[in-house]
Amino acid sequence: MSAVFLGVRHHSPACARLVERTIAELRPAQVLIEGPAEMNGRLDELLLGHELPVAVFSHYRDGQRAATSWAPLCDYSPEWVALRAGRAAGAEVRFIDLPAWHPAFAERTNRYADAEARYAEATERLCRHFAVDSSDALWDRLFEVEPDGGLAERLDAYFALVRGDAEADAGDRARETYMAAWVRAAVDAAGDRPVLVVTGGFHQPALRALTGPGERSGADGDGWERGADGWPLVPAPPDDAMAGSFLVPYSFRKLDAFAGYQSGMPSPGYYQQVWESGPEAAADGLLRMVVERLRERKFPVSTADLIAARSLAQGLTALRGHPSPARIDVLDGLAGALITDDLDRPLPWTSRGTLTTGSHPAVVEMVAACGGDRTGRLHPDTPAPPLVHDVAAQLAGLGLDGGPEATYRLDLTDAADLERSRVLHRLRVLGIPGPVRTAGPAHGVDPVFTERWEAQPVVGREAALVEAGAYGATLAEAAAVALTGRTQAAAAEADDLAGALFDAVLCGMGGFSEQLLGDLASFARELKVTGPLGDILATALGLWRHDRVFGMARGPLLASVIDGATERLLWLLEGARGSSGVDFPRLRAVVAVRDAVLHAPELLSVTRETAAGIALRIAGDPEAPIDLRGAAFGLHRSLGQVPGDPGASGDPAEAVRTVAKAGTDALGDWLAGLFALARDEVTGAVGNDDGDGTGGGAESLIDVLDSLVRALSDDEFLSGLPALRQAFAFFPPRERDRIAGRLLERRGVRGSSRSLLRTTADPLLIARARALEASVSRLLARYELEPTP
Secondary structure, eight states: OOEEEEEEOTTOHHHHHHHHHHHHHHOOSEEEEEEEGGGGGGHHHHTSOOBSOEEEEEEEEOSSOEEEEEEEEOTTOHHHHHHHHHHHTTOEEEEEEOOTTSGGGTTOSBTTOOOGGGGHHHHHHHHHHHTOSSHHHHHIIIIISSOSTTHHHHHHHHHHHHHHTOOOOHHHHHHHHHHHHHHHHHHHHHTTSOEEEEEETTTHHHHHHHTSTTOOOTTTTSSOOBOTTSSBOOOOOOTTOEEEEEEEEOBHHHHOGGGTOOSSOSOHHHHHHHHHHOHHHHHHHHHHHHHHHHHHTTOOOOHHHHHHHHHHHHHHHHHTTOSSOOHHHHHHHHHHHHOOSOOSSOOGGGSSSOOOTTOOHHHHHHHHHHHOOOBOBOOTTOOOOHHHHHHHHHHHHTTOOOOTTOOEEEETTSHHHHHHHHHHHHHHHTTOOSOEEEESOOSTTOOOOEEEEEOOOOTTHHHHHHHHTTSOSSHHHHHHHHHHHHHHHHHHHOSSHHHHHHHHHHHOOGGGHHHHHHHHHHHHTTOOOHHHHHHHHHHHHHHHHHOSSSSOTTOGGGHHHHHHHHHHHHHHHHTOOOOSSOOHHHHHHHHHHHHHHHHOGGGOSSOHHHHHHHHHHHHTOTTSOHHHHHHHHHHHHHTOOOTTOTTTTOOHHHHHHHHHTTOHHHHHHHHHHHHHHHHHHHHTTTTOOSOSSSSTTSOOHHHHHHHHHHTSOHHHHHHHHHHHHHHHTTSOHHHHHHHHHHHHHHTTOOSOTHHHHOOSSOHHHHHHHHHHHHHHHHHHHHTTOOOOO
């Protein structure tokens, strides 16, 4: 007997009812289901008695590729009904699709992702013909609210039409030839009894064609080898790869198209009610639930509003010719009754996609009520990956299993607390819900030696642990793999590499440090942006110099990172070009270079003399950004006298006079760069008569700046004040106090310098007020309206 094909839409109550009814009537010998074939030996595990929704989570990782995939199942998933009803009817039940790790699933994280994007043209034509706004409304109109009679024929016609306009990609073709091999094997094994094949409707026309008369030859003509039992072999992952599949709890939120899910029906909470009670009861339940949610949130909804919404929904059902209320009828009725103001965007159920921010409160509650809040739960006997057991053992052994209300205060100088901290950080980098760190060191030179972790909701913790098992069998291994992957992914963006490095330190570098730091050193030599590279250098150097907690100080592991980052930064800085303004991340990168050259010269392949020469060239390059030129001038001075260097004795005061000729904005930006690098060398001797070129024995830079500023016109001063103020923001209050004292001395004023630093008004506001007063005075003088004394 030939196979009977049922093409279904994933997570469709109508299709689930058809599958259940067909199995009861057909009594097939074999029920074949689109699903991961590697789970065929574990179908009893799927039927343990879980609270749905659950999902088969599959993972794969080798040296070149890492992939994860989910195959979700809820009560009304046709695949789940086929599995349950097929077993109950005494049929042999098998999954027949390729494993999720197979290249056919490349770039696909959801096994049941619809092919709708590939047959959009056909569905658009049908939407126009039936006067509906979206493919979901079209599906409801054709299948969910219509009587079950003739459903199989309508589904066949629908999928034949949409598949006829679509071209399967290479991945789908590989999957379909593999599933066809299972169908042929099942027909051989069933003899005269029927075989039922339940797959996504997109694949059904192709499977019919591949298993029809004349398509069978030799070893099935499909390239898939059969085993000794006559069934197609399940492809095995490469020997050097790590792959596996486990059951995880799933949730309606993850299953909802409005939250980004890519397959099947939206609004899983609503369709769960359709499955359990029918469309009439589901419509009444949705109306009540939306009103209750809105009232809980203090949104004014009266009984009259509820009656109006129900009346509108019933009227729309009749007007659209629906034999029973469709989801869109209820939602449109609610919107018509509850939303009286104008909407600035279409209602979300008129298309596919996530709910955007700024949506009307009533719309948000409608979507949330449709989605539902159910979360699945696995049976206690469900096998779990080794990581789950390792985490449980570690938490118990370290006293971290205090429950969801537990709060921990850890002393990082204590060995036991340091190990507790590492375990909590490993869970954090794996994204496992649990305690959240609210206090602790933020970087490698942060003089903080305690941490505080506070309790947070742990919803989804079980699923997250199972999914994290894809990274490794132990917590340390999983965290190491996750951090290494994060480092490689961040390399393209270059904005999280320093954070990944410090997270690795917080997790305990252990055996994975060489690979991660090797990757960081390699990336550091290739990055094209100075800011993130400077952060990496500052973090690595700070740990190498000052770490007193994590065991990284003076260790050899960070040497390659520090050397590579320093060499690359000097190259990038010398080639920098740009307009005016201050690039603070770039200035911090120059500071990191200075500290590396001064405090870790033994780690560098760049000599101090070479670095000083590069700084001198940048400082004198008229095409370099002005703030960088100031920073390079400061870097050169910080590196000290270099034999044979003609610019070694550069005078800051003279340099300031030269820059000031370009305008006060340029002066402020140049000073910002200078003060970021060489604040102490340039102004540290304010008020000292030591003849070092910065204090009283020679012309002070502060004196030169004071003279230049006093010579500015009011308009020039007002224009340049923001840049000058930004530059002097590099000075801490104590140093600003010393500068103010010097300014008072120059004016022969006695008293505290704090009087210049403390004001209740913004200096920019004072400057603008002064400019306004001057303008008014000039206007009064022009018309001889000067006030009398």
